[in-house]
Amino acid sequence: MAILIERRDPLTQAQGVEAGYAQSARRWPGQPLALRPHTPSELSGPEIRRCLPQVRGDLAGYGAKRALGQLIRLRVRVVDEDGAPLPGTVVEAWHCNAAGKYIHPNDTHDAPVDPNFYGAARLVAGDSGLAELRTIKPGAYPVPDTSGWWRPPHVHFSVWGRVWLSRLVTQMFFPGEPLNDSDVILNAIRDPEARGRCIARLVPSRTSELVYEYQLVVRGRRASPGMP
Amino acid sequence: MTRRGVSHLVPTAEMTLGPFFPREFAEGVNDLSRGVAGEAIEISGRVVELDGRPLDNLILEIWQADGAGRLENPDFSGWGRAATDAQGNYLFRTIRPGAIPGRAPHINFLILYSGLMRQLQTVMFFESSDDPVLQAVEQARRGRLVAQKINSTSYRFDIRLRGGEETPFFDD
Numbered sequence: 313m314a315i316l317i318e319r320r321d322p323l324t325q326a327q328g329v330e331a332g333y334a335q336s337a338r339r340w341p342g343q344p345l346a347l348r349p350h351t352p353s354e355l356s357g358p359e360i361r362r363c364l365p366q367v368r369g370d371l372a373g374y375g376a377k378r379a380l381g382q383l384i385r386l387r388v389r390v391v392d393e394d395g396a397p398l399p400g401t402v403v404e405a406w407h408c409n410a411a412g413k414y415i416h417p418n419d420t421h422d423a424p425v426d427p428n429f430y431g432a433a434r435l436v437a438g439d440s441g442l443a444e445l446r447t448i449k450p451g452a453y454p455v456p457d458t459s460g461w462w463r464p465p466h467v468h469f470s471v472w473g474r475v476w477l478s479r480l481v482t483q484m485f486f487p488g489e490p491l492n493d494s495d496v497i498l499n500a501i502r503d504p505e506a507r508g509r510c511i512a513r514l515v516p517s518r519t520s521e522l523v524y525e526y527q528l529v530v531r532g533r534r535a536s537p538g539m540p
Numbered sequence: 541m542t543r544r545g546v547s548h549l550v551p552t553a554e555m556t557l558g559p560f561f562p563r564e565f566a567e568g569v570n571d572l573s574r575g576v577a578g579e580a581i582e583i584s585g586r587v588v589e590l591d592g593r594p595l596d597n598l599i600l601e602i603w604q605a606d607g608a609g610r611l612e613n614p615d616f617s618g619w620g621r622a623a624t625d626a627q628g629n630y631l632f633r634t635i636r637p638g639a640i641p642g643r644a645p646h647i648n649f650l651i652l653y654s655g656l657m658r659q660l661q662t663v664m665f666f667e668s669s670d671d672p673v674l675q676a677v678e679q680a681r682r683g684r685l686v687a688q689k690i691n692s693t694s695y696r697f698d699i700r701l702r703g704g705e706e707t708p709f710f711d712d
Contacts, residue, residue, distance in 0.1 A: 317712055324550050326657035335655030338590040339701045345711035348676040353640055353648060354712065356611040358603060358619030363569060393549050406562050414560040418597060432562035468558060470652075476603045477712050479659060481652055483555045500657055501553040510553055531551045 315355055316535040317477045324506035332461065332496040350477070357476040360402045367434040371447035379429035381410030381448030383521040386512070390441045390471050392478070393533035397441025403528075404470040405445055406432040412453030412463075421453050446521065452491055464491035464498070473530030480530045485511045554658035561599055561652070566623035571633040576616050578607030578635030583647070583664070583687065585697040586628045589655075592703070594628025599652040600699075602632060609638030609645075636666070644671035651699070661710045664697045677708040684708055 328340040348354075372379050386405075390398045408414045408431065413423040415431045435443040447467075455461040466483045473480065485492055492498055492511065501507040512524035573580045587595050599621060606616040622630040637645045644665060651660040663673055665686050674682055684707050687695040699707045 320658075320711070321550070325553055326555070328657060330657055333655065333657075336657060338593075339595075339653065339655040340657070341660070341706055341709050342702050343681075343706055343708070345709050346677045348673045348710045348712070350712065351640070351643055351672065352611060353603075353605065353643055353646070353673075356603075358617055360619065363617050363619050367564070391549065393551060395549055404565060406560070406565075408560075416560040416562070418559050432564065434565070468561075470557075476648055476650075477661075479601070479650060480552055481554060481557055481659060482552055483558075497555050497657070500555075506550060506553055509550075510555075527552075529549045529552045533548065 313474070314535040315475050315478075315532045317350060317355070317475070317531055323503040324501065326500040330496055330500045332458075334457070354477050355475045357472065357474065357478065360472040361400055361436060364402050364404075364434060366436050367432070368430065369433060369435055369445065371430060371433055371445065373428050377428050379409065379448045380426050381429075381451075384447055384449050385517075385519075385521040385523045386445045386447065386467065386484075387523065387525045388443045388445065388469070388528060389526070390437050390443065390528045390530060392473060392530055396534075397437075397439075398473065398530065399437055399439045399441055401437045401441070401472050403435045403437055403443040404433070405435070405467055407447070407450040407467040408453060410448055410451050412451035420456065423451075423453065449486065449522070461494075461496060462491050464489045464495050469528060471528055471530060474532050478530040478532045480528060482510070482528070484526050486524070487511050487514055556654055556657055557599060557652040559597065559654040561597060561623070563597070563623065566599060566621050570620050570622040570631060572617060572620045573633045573635050576606075576635055578616075580693060581634060581636050582694045583632045583634065583697055584694070585630060585699060587624050587630065587651070587699045587701070588628055589701050590703045592700070594626075595624055595653060595701075596626045596628065598624040598628070600624070600630050601650040601652070602634070602647050603650075604634065604637040604647040605640050607635050607638050609640045611640065642672070644669035644674065646671065646673070649699075651701075656701075660701070661712065662699065662707055663710070666695070673710070676710070681708045
């Protein structure tokens with residue numbers, strides 16, 4: 313299947329250096345990025361399931377081992393630009409605990425660690441491109457060395473599409489969070505509709521979990537005959 | 541959105557990896573060479589930001605052809621991931637890729653990190669050539685994409701995200 317990758321749209325993708333995020337000015341290249349031809353090397357990719365096995369499908373736990381916080385279920389669907397699902401793709405997810413603390417040696421935030429919460433899962437999408445994660449809602453936390461920037465609750469996602477250039481690493485946000493309006497990372501996406509699509513949708517639930525639906529669209533669509 | 545009458549979804553906005561990518565996700569996946577036919581090599585390097593400061597827990601992912609230049613080989617995944625240590629150093633063990641038709645031997649690199657609002661892409665070559673992707677970089681900077689040969693099985697590929705002698709990166 314021939315896959316076509318189109319240039320990033322500056323309205324729907326962040327552009328590099330972002331005021332209010334000092335590290336971006338130390339790390340994003342100062343020279344313009346080079347445009348290259350797309351050859352089979354970029355338009356092919358790994359069979360990622362072979363490389364990365366599933367690790368934990370549930371971060372919330374049960375009974376005495378249950379993590380603190382609001383139980384949630386994330387229904388994440390991975391599709392390409394044609395809307396075609398990507399069954400078998402790998403979805404990595406990680407987030408902080410309900411108090412805003414990551415299980416990571418580099419997290420210096422003074423918030424409690426939850427002994428029953430680990431915070432990292434790797435899932436393999438099913439037939440309809442769907443991956444489900446049962447977890448707890450992450451908390452907000454302040455970003456060190458900034459003047460009052462708080463990260464809103466968010467979940468990090470890393471997924472693979474059909475080809476090397478389809479790789480997607482992003483963050484998912486929760487609806488109705490006041491901190492969404494001032495988050496430097498979410499608001500680096502200039503187009504309000506594209507930004508809105510980074511916020512999960514709360515759907516009715518009759519279980520003990522709040523259910524959110526979210527769609528991840530990876531780059532790439534099928535090149536059809538007659539298309540330039 | 542419709543484009544030429546075909547249903548079309550806009551790709552999800554990329555966002556930064558952040559500083560807390562789980563360490564375990566980068567463990568045990570930097571060796572592509574195990575049990576694979578080909579010329580085993582090591583690629584190591586250091587990743588730095590402006591002013592040469594090394595970057596810790598930065599994620600590098602690679603994608604390459606097998607020793608015969610094939611992109612599909614059931615015995616060779618072609619993909620690997622490594623994280624930098626506190627000194628900014630990373631290491632991959634792999635096999636030397638063969639030439640894909642029309643391309644010089646190369647390894648695709650993807651870089652993810654806090655402060656990078658989206659992924660960065662670059663390419664490591666083994667020698668200077670008329671490869672069309674290498675030629676897409678301005679001549680004076682092409683040498684930065686050619687790995688330094690340390691010995692017959694080791695290569696060094698340092699990456700500078702920003703500043704003097706900055707590594708060339710690609711947009712797609």
